[in-house]
Amino acid sequence: MDDIVLYTKNLKKVYNADSLNAVTALHDINIEVHKGDFLGVMGPSGSGKSTFINMISTMDYPTDGHVYIQGKSVMKMSANEIGRFRYENLGFIFQSFNLLDTHTIYENIALPLTLAKVDPKTIEDRVVTISKQLNIDNLLNKVPLECSGGQRQRTAIARALINNPGIIVADEPTGALDSENSEELMELFEKLNRENGTTIVMVTHDSYVASFTSRLIFIRDGAISTEIKREGLDQDEYFQKIVAISSAGRSRRKRA
Amino acid sequence: MIFKEAMRSLRNSRSKAIFFALTFFITTTLLFVYFNMAAALTGGQPEVYITSANQADLFQLLEKGNAGNLMMVFVVVMCFIDLLFCNDFFVKNKAKELAVHMICGATYLHMAMYLLIQTVLLMVISIPLGILTGYGLIGLMNHLLAMQGETFVITISTYAMVEFIAVLVFVVFWTILLNCSFAYKSGAVLLAGGNMGAMKDNRGAYGMGSKPAVQILLNIIAVVAAILPLYNFFNGSGALAISMVIGSVGLNRVMGSLLLPLLTRQNRKGGTKKTIELISNGFLRRDMQFCKVTVFLLICDLLVVMTMLFSRQYSTLEYLLVIVTYVSIAILQSLTIMFRLETDLSGRMHDYHILSQVGVSEAEKNKIMHSEVSKFYLLILALVIIYAGTAFFSLYRSGQASTSQILFLSAAAILPLIVTDVLTRIYYGQVIKEPLRD
Numbered sequence: 001m002d003d004i005v006l007y008t009k010n011l012k013k014v015y016n017a018d019s020l021n022a023v024t025a026l027h028d029i030n031i032e033v034h035k036g037d038f039l040g041v042m043g044p045s046g047s048g049k050s051t052f053i054n055m056i057s058t059m060d061y062p063t064d065g066h067v068y069i070q071g072k073s074v075m076k077m078s079a080n081e082i083g084r085f086r087y088e089n090l091g092f093i094f095q096s097f098n099l100l101d102t103h104t105i106y107e108n109i110a111l112p113l114t115l116a117k118v119d120p121k122t123i124e125d126r127v128v129t130i131s132k133q134l135n136i137d138n139l140l141n142k143v144p145l146e147c148s149g150g151q152r153q154r155t156a157i158a159r160a161l162i163n164n165p166g167i168i169v170a171d172e173p174t175g176a177l178d179s180e181n182s183e184e185l186m187e188l189f190e191k192l193n194r195e196n197g198t199t200i201v202m203v204t205h206d207s208y209v210a211s212f213t214s215r216l217i218f219i220r221d222g223a224i225s226t227e228i229k230r231e232g233l234d235q236d237e238y239f240q241k242i243v244a245i246s247s248a249g250r251s252r253r254k255r256a
Numbered sequence: 257m258i259f260k261e262a263m264r265s266l267r268n269s270r271s272k273a274i275f276f277a278l279t280f281f282i283t284t285t286l287l288f289v290y291f292n293m294a295a296a297l298t299g300g301q302p303e304v305y306i307t308s309a310n311q312a313d314l315f316q317l318l319e320k321g322n323a324g325n326l327m328m329v330f331v332v333v334m335c336f337i338d339l340l341f342c343n344d345f346f347v348k349n350k351a352k353e354l355a356v357h358m359i360c361g362a363t364y365l366h367m368a369m370y371l372l373i374q375t376v377l378l379m380v381i382s383i384p385l386g387i388l389t390g391y392g393l394i395g396l397m398n399h400l401l402a403m404q405g406e407t408f409v410i411t412i413s414t415y416a417m418v419e420f421i422a423v424l425v426f427v428v429f430w431t432i433l434l435n436c437s438f439a440y441k442s443g444a445v446l447l448a449g450g451n452m453g454a455m456k457d458n459r460g461a462y463g464m465g466s467k468p469a470v471q472i473l474l475n476i477i478a479v480v481a482a483i484l485p486l487y488n489f490f491n492g493s494g495a496l497a498i499s500m501v502i503g504s505v506g507l508n509r510v511m512g513s514l515l516l517p518l519l520t521r522q523n524r525k526g527g528t529k530k531t532i533e534l535i536s537n538g539f540l541r542r543d544m545q546f547c548k549v550t551v552f553l554l555i556c557d558l559l560v561v562m563t564m565l566f567s568r569q570y571s572t573l574e575y576l577l578v579i580v581t582y583v584s585i586a587i588l589q590s591l592t593i594m595f596r597l598e599t600d601l602s603g604r605m606h607d608y609h610i611l612s613q614v615g616v617s618e619a620e621k622n623k624i625m626h627s628e629v630s631k632f633y634l635l636i637l638a639l640v641i642i643y644a645g646t647a648f649f650s651l652y653r654s655g656q657a658s659t660s661q662i663l664f665l666s667a668a669a670i671l672p673l674i675v676t677d678v679l680t681r682i683y684y685g686q687v688i689k690e691p692l693r694d
Contacts, residue, residue, distance in 0.1 A: 059613065080617045087615030098610045103538035107523055114531040115615050124524075141520065159614070 004071075005166050005199050006033035006056060011065035013051050013222075025051040026222045029065070033167070033201060038193040040213035041203045042246065048222040049203045050171065056201065057090055057169045058082050070166050087115045091160030091168045095175030097152045099144040105131070105155050106140040112163045130158045134188075150181035157188065161198070168192075170202040174209050186212040207246055211239035218245060258366065262373035265353060271683060272346050273374075275598075277382040279342040279591055283335045283427070284386025286584045288420055289393050293577050294328045295416035296408075331584050332423055334557065338588040339427060341550070341595040343434045347371070348599055368432075375432055383424070397576065406572050475513050481506025485646045500559035500647060507639065508552040516541050532620060535611065536627035539604075543632050546600045547593055551636055554589035555643050558669055561585055562647055565665075566656045583668045590672035593636065594680055601684050608688040625684050633677040640669055 011029035016022050026048045033039055043049045054060040055067055058074050067074040070089055077085060091112075092098070099108045106127055113123045131137040134154040136147075144152050153173065160168055170189070174182035190212050192198040204210050212235070218226040226245055230238045266273050354367055362370075391412065398409045485503035519541045523534055544551075561582045570578065608621055616624070644666065651657035 080619065083612075083615045083617035083620075085615075086613070092613050098613060100535075100538065100607050100610060102542040102607065103535070104520060104523075107534055107538055111531065111534065111614055114534050120525065 003035040004032050005035050005037075005069065006201070007031070007066075007068040008056065009066045009068075011052075011055060011067065012063050013048075013055060013060070014063045017063055024222055026055070026062075026219075028223055029055075031217065031224070033199060035166075035199055036193065036197040038189070038200045038212070038214040039202070040210045040216040041201065041219060042205065042207075042210055042216060042242070043219035044205075047219045049205075049219055051222075052219060053169060053171050053201070053203050057092065058086055084115075087112045087163060087165075089166045091163065091165040093153070093156050093160050093168065093170040093173045095172035097144065097149075097156045097176070099152060099155055099159075101144050104141055104143055105136060105147065108144070108155055109140075109158045109162055112159060116163060126162060127158075130162055134158050148181075149177050150184065153177060153181065153185055154188075157185075161192070166199060168198055168200045168202075170200060172203055172205070174204065174206065182206075182209060207239060207242045210242050211235050216242065258369055259373055262370050262377075265350065265370070266374050266377065269346075269350070271686060272602075273378060275595070275679075275683075276342055276346040277378045279338060279595070280379055280382035281386045281389070282587060282591070283339060284383050284424065285390045285393065286331065286580075286588070287335060287423060287427075288387055288390030289397075289580060290328060290331055290584070291416040291420040291423070292390075292394055292410055292412055293397075293573070293580060295413045295419070296410045296573060330557075330561070331581055331588075334585055334588045334592075335427065336430065337553070338592045338595070339431055340434065341592045341599065343431055345595040345599040345602070347434075348602055372432055375428075379428060401572065401576070404572060408573065410573070471513070474509065478506045478509035478513065482510045485643060500563065500643065501556060503643060504552055504556040504559065507555065507643075508548060511544060511548045511551070516545055531616065532623050532627055535616075535624045536631060539607075539624070539628040540631045540635075543597055543600065543628065544635070547596045547632075550589065550593045550596045551639065554586075554593060554636070555639055557585045557589060558582070558640070558644060559647060562644065562665065566651050582665065586669050587672045590676045593673075594676040597632065597680060598683055601680070601687055604684070605687050605690040621688055622685075625688055626681065629677060629681050629684060633673055633680075637670060637673055640673070644669055 008029050008031050011026055011031075012024070013026040014022055014024050029052065041049050041052060051060070055062050056069070058067075058069070058077075061075065069085070072085070074082070074085075099105075100111075103111075109127045109131065110123050113126060118126075127140070128137060131140055134157060136151055136154050136158065139147055139151060139155070144155065147155070153176075156173075168189075173189075174185055177185060186209055189200055189202070193200055193214070200213075202209075202213065210216055213230065215229050216227070217224050228241060228245065233241065350371070354362075354370075357367055357370065394410050394412065401409065481502050483503070484506065485499045487499055519537045523537050561578065565575075565578045565582065611621060611624070648657065648662045648666070652659070652662060
């Protein structure tokens with residue numbers, strides 16, 4: 001129980017709750033993420049994946065239920081506390097990279113460290129070290145628009161990892177990458193998870209990308225429909241299992 | 257249907273529409289006053305009523321050459337540049353709307369009409385108001401002239417009105433044409449899945465890469481040129497105009513090649529200690545890169561008119577015209593800088609959303625915004641003060657300018673910048689609070 005880094009209890013999100021057009025995007029989501037987990041979240045469009053990721057990444061508040069990160073309830077935090085909590089505990093990676101195009105790669109990576117008030121010398125050392133690990137050390141004085149999609153995503157990863165956060169939250173991280181860069185990125189995630197014990201929660205709609213995770217939940221109509229673990233399966237077998245579940249879900253929808 | 261859509265679009269971009277109308281209002285007022293004053297100077301027309309012996313002075317001045325025509329061209333060009341950037345600011349957020357129209361099969365004519373209705377509605381409000389204000393201003397000027405003991409008056413002349421209307425029609429036509437071409441182009445870029453950011457000038461790494469010898473040489477020349485006007489401190493105002501123009505050209509390169517990389521180095525070496533400094537310096541670097549041409553134009557134009565003002569003896573009316581030119585340039589160029597800056601700032605909500613995601617608090621976001629705007633306008637003010645101050649000192653030393661003249665000209669250059677600083681903060685404050693729409 002002590003190694004739980006993320007925990008949700010009866011999580012519910014209703015959009016336009018006070019109007020006639022109320023839409024329940026999520027309901028009864030109970031999930032535990034342990035330290036070192038590589039959790040995948042799959043589901044069709046509109047199933048509630050993005051709402052789920054917004055709830056657990058403190059971007060949005062649930063209508064009901066609770067989100068605990070590192071043992072702290074997100075609901076009880078003020079707006080300023082949330083900000084601090086984010087850069088201390090969470091690292092974000094998005095499909096569209098979400099880098100500041102006005103700033104250099106160095107400045108983008110350094111940003112979370114400045115928020116944590118780390119001294120400039122340490123910032124320099126850590127940025128250089130992580131950029132070497134991710135093979136972007138020759139790009140530090142460039143701006144994101146001068147870099148390729150893969151380089152930009154690696155910059156986003158460097159920014160997400162620089163503060164050693166408890167959890168990496170990735171929303172469709174391969175969405176804007178070609179297959180080669182996608183594969184490279186997923187191998188990097190796998191390595192970070194295996195060697196550094198980094199906890200990763202990743203949303204994807206791609207079965208192949210999902211096959212890199214160690215555990216996978218399927219969300220349908222706002223609720224968790226299936227949960228699978230890789231356990232002893234090799235990647236191909238795990239992939240086949242994911243495809244089978246995804247196809248079964250599609251067939252059920254067609255019949256309905 | 258198309259009218260309703262255009263009205264809805266105007267409502268959705270209310271603050272931009274107000275800025276657009278305000279610029280048309282100011283431009284109309286300035287042009288109206290200007291043409292009537294310039295017509296009074298031409299002397300070829302009977303609209304200047306000279307009721308005293310000053311007639312002889314005026315003819316003498318006309319023999320020396322007409323400063324009015326030259327300055328009129330100058331002001332009209334400034335109006336066009338101002339409207340160009342104002343228009344850019346107004347239509348930028350309409351690219352997405354137009355892309356949607358294009359997807360739905362709208363023709364070029366349909367889209368042109370859509371923009372035309374919006375522009376014409378704003379002009380219908382702002383142009384008559386501008387004319388009325390211009391009429392009032394001419395009355396005020398006549399009153400001031402009478403107080404100075406001058407006996408001639410500026411009237412609203414037919415000749416000036418014909419010129420004014422011709423220029424105004426051309427401005428309106430030009431603006432509509434710009435609206436259509438820009439919006440069509442940006443709509444097409446969005447349709448093709450492109451990034452509007454890519455349409456901006458992107459020179460990348462802010463000069464932090466390796467510098468070839470030629471670049472270093474050019475930078476040295478630019479620094480020498482930029483500090484050349486300081487020569488006037490010690491050597492009077494003999495070469496004021498030429499040194500000022502060379503100086504502002506050098507400054508343009510210094511800003512691009514030395515100041516911006518300096519901000520990058522500052523962020524890399526010590527500036528990263530504070531988040532607000534790191535972010536605001538990065539934004540400022542972008543602002544300066546985006547606006548440096550307009551800043552350069554402001555300084556250059558002010559210096560040119562200033563040196564014209566003190567280059568020879570003028571009659572009261574001609575002197576007044578040069579003063580109005582100076583004030584007009586200061587207002588129009590400040591507005592141009594503001595619109596150029598705000599065009600870039602209008603897309604900043606995405607950056608602020610990213611800052612929230614990373615953990616920057618709302619209070620820190622506000623501080624970043626104020627820090628960026630303060631640094632931007634302080635830098636421009638500092639440049640204006642350094643260059644204009646050098647010129648003023650030189651003119652004062654040589655006895656060509658009095659203290660009251662210097663104070664008035666300084667205030668005329670600085671006040672529009674202060675007003676646009678405040679307007680920028682109001683607009684930017686709204687931008688950073690906007691939710692992301694996509």
